[in-house]
Amino acid sequence: MKNREEAQKGFDLATGGLLFYSGLDRTQPFELDAEGLEAAPREVEQVDRGMGTALELRPEMAQVRAGLKATEALVKAEESNLYPQFFLALDGVYAQAGNRTRQQNPWAFDPLNDRYTAIVLGFKYDLDFGITRGKIRAAQAEHLKVGEMKLFAEQGIPLQVRKAHRELDEAKETLRATEDGWRNAKKWLVAAKANYDLGVGESRELGQAAETYARLRADNFRAMYNYNLALANIEHATGRAVKEEMK
């Protein structure tokens, strides 16, 4: 009874979630196109290969790699402020009016009869008394922070992959055990029912057999769910889930 209530609660919650994500409201008819829970075994990568894949595919790693590039560029940009900015300018005028006398007097200026070329070389340098150095250090600190995050991710992600594999092994073992358990309970139920039908078995034993069968079948379903979840966790830990999602 307790299991049934728990299952109903889980079912209602999952149905509500599905309705929400599919944009439907609770008043609309909703039926799942599924035929019960089944363990869906599939091949998973070896732990070592999975760890390599994770470092390549995990979105966190992609973020950290992009962050490193960005902060490196920021450091370079700030460092460029340490040096003066040189510039070169070129200026020139050519004006000629045929009906006007060209002025030879250096004090008389005729813009309609004029020509000159000028080259200007200059540089700009801010005297900020250490502000630039401070900005560089801030950018470098940010870069180091992202670098540390990368190191942390490189250590943590393989650990997650290993943990996901261990959980899968455990889930597989539990699934096998519950499989054997409910099959044996089924045999007990068949035997108890046969004895009851012949009048040589107690109804109490039949009840116990039925209860054990129901309990072990529920355990088996839970183990199937955990096994499928463990498989999904490996996909998530190796980053394959996101890759599939993006396809």
Added chain:
Amino acid sequence: MTTKYSVIRCGWKTLTLIAAAVAVLWMPGQSLAGPATDQVKGTVDQVLKILTDPALKGERKTKERRAQLRQTVLARFDFSEMSKRSMGQYWKERTPDERAEFVGLFTDLLERAYVDRVEGYTGEQILYLEETTDGNYSEVRTKIVTKRNQEIPIAYRLQRADSKWAVYDIVVEGVSLVNNYRTQFSKIIRTSSYRDLVKKMQAKVEGEEGAELGAPKSKVR
């Protein structure tokens, strides 16, 4: 030259296939379907025909339908052999009268149980998988596939008398009914007595008869 070579190759291929087919058919005790399967299938088909016959449907036809089902089942099952095997070592200790009484009770109860069970048939698929024969003994393995795709393995163990194959044991989900009964009967006889075993079976028959007359019946199926 090429044509000749290809003809020779094709000939060898055909010969190999024929040899393989002959080898499979000649393998002792192994065949996909044989007389035992045919006879079991015949009985099962007959049972299904009774169950799906519109003229035998409904509450009012229960008695007639059950009578026909019992007759069909009785023709295929060897209940005396089943009783003997289920009693095991205690069979030889029984007098002819006791044996007759026991076979009667055993047959009655098993028939009721079987008929009860088959009456719950709702169009499940029955697959005949394999037959293994060794002299006068055969095992026909079948599988019932429910509408929810659940599979129930059922094997019939048969013994041949002349050309007729009779069922002496049924293995449901890997549980041999005869082995199970032997264990249970032996336990009752050891801890109580043979008379107590018979008393229990008689009480069950009376209960079933009472239920048939209208008393509320157990819903356990």
